[in-house]
Amino acid sequence: MKKRGVSGSILVGDIGGTRTRLSLYDGRGKRLLLEAVLPSREHATFEEIARSFLGSADHPPPKVAVLGVAGPIRNRAATVTNLPWKLDEVKLARSLSLGRVVLVNDLAVAARGCLHLPADVVVPLGEARPTSKGRSVAVIAAGTGLGEAHLVWDGSRHLVLPTEGGHVDFAARDALEVELFQFLSKRFPDHVSYERVLSGDGLGALYDFFVARGGRETKATERRLSEGDRNATIAELGLSGASRAAAKAVDLFASIYGAEAGNLALKQLALGGVFVVGNIARHIVLGRRKQFLDGFRKKGRFAALMAEIPIAVVTDPLVGVRGALAMAKDLIEAV
Incomplete structure (x- = not known):
């Protein structure tokens, strides 16, 4: 009928x-x-x-x-x-x-939109791109906040499962990130989540962290940061290398972003791959893909498995x- x-x-x-x-x-x-x-x-x-x-x-x-x-x-x-x-x-x-x-x-x-993308808006970070069928896929997006979702393969199609994974506890991986956690815990004494690091405001917090560690800025840089979108300016200064503190912030952002994308892939066993979406992905992840991939793959005994998981940036807004x-x-x- x-x-x-x-x-x-x-x-x-x-x-x-x-x-x-x-x-x-x-x-x-x-x-x-x-x-x-x-x-x-x-x-x-x-x-x-x-x-x-x-x-x-x-x-x-x-x-x-x-x-x-x-x-x-x-x-x-x-x-x-x-x-x-x-x-x-x-x-x-x-x-x-x-x-x-x-x-x-x-x-x-x-x-769900990632299942309907034309090839020209998908930029693989390695040789392969995430699969559209047959295996589970993870989706992560840093922007105003940090979003995460699952595409679980049920044998015939992908089921979309939302999460609030961006609000899980931030986990430091080395001495520098322990110091970062201590810095952020003073700003957010109730809870330091991954979203506090992996978001627009999170990039600003990373920049403040490196300035506090001795990365004094010129008056011209401080003036630029006081005008317009502060976080976007930090990203621009960091990607161009015009500010040492901003460059360190961008590098660490990309590394932690990759690490959390890897965490998501492991928890879901997303062997089909990971889609990275959002405006920040189009700029920082593509601009610092080595740092992102290193963070994604550095999982100890599971490093070899992580290297086989395809990752792609979605450039379609x-x-x-x-x-x-x-x-x-x-x-x-x-x-």
């Missing part, structure tokens, strides 16, 4: 602590009608962003919305980890006049939107 589908349009989104990406598709998810990237922190609520976006569209109102959210989903509701936003599926559907709203962890939609759209299509086909 032929499925009848859904009339109206489809709204998909990727809600992050820095940016919210929204896309509107036709009722079958085949044609893009409208898209926008909006600064999250300039809006008091998600509803404010969504109303503005939908109000600019001369198209049928969405009947289905799938939204990736940076935070855990519980009882069909979520609080965005790095924003004061609270989202509820039922309340959103009512206030925005949507037929159905589904909230999904943002790394879960990104993981719309990977979360791709995943949300795939999930929306699943809902429509199930009708």
Whole structure:
């Protein structure tokens, strides 16, 4: 029997602590009608962003919305980890006049999106790229926060499993990182997680750590850091070598990022590979791939196994939107 589908349009989104990406598709998810990237922190609520976006569209109102959210989903509701936003599926559907709203962890939609990527947005860090079937795959993304997800192969397809793995305890690997932990524990006495290191603010904390260890900066550098996006400036100064403290911060960031990606791969036994997504991956991981790979593979007795696991950087900023759209299509086909 032929499925009848859904009339109206489809709204998909990727809600992050820095940016919210929204896309509107036709009722079958085949044609893009409208898209926008909006600064999250300039809006008091998600509803404010969504109303503005939908109000600019001369198209049928969405009947289905799938939204990736940076935070855990519980009882069909979520609080965005790095924003004061609270989202509820039922309340959103009512206030925005949507037929159905589904909230999904943002790394879960990104993981699903990794299964639908064209080859030109996947940059392998070695000779192979992660597999699309047959083995489990891990997905990690450092950005405003640190997200992690699993793609578990069940024998016929990948099942997407969200996690809050970015909030596990940070584990020092050597004397320098013990010193770093002590530095961070003064800032975050309740808990030092990997997200406190592997995020935009984490890069800033690493820079502060190396400055505190004696990496004094010039007044010109201090002036640059006081203007605009401080963390982005640190990344730029570090990758270019214009600042010694920033360069050390970038190197250590890449090494710890690789180590935690390796931890994730080991815990899942992700022999199919690891996808590294997010804006930071496109810059720091590709710019410091040796440090990242060394951190990933340095696992003692399991170093040989780690060297066989393929890793790739995803350069597509719309990977979360791709995943949300795939999930929306699943809902429509199930009708």
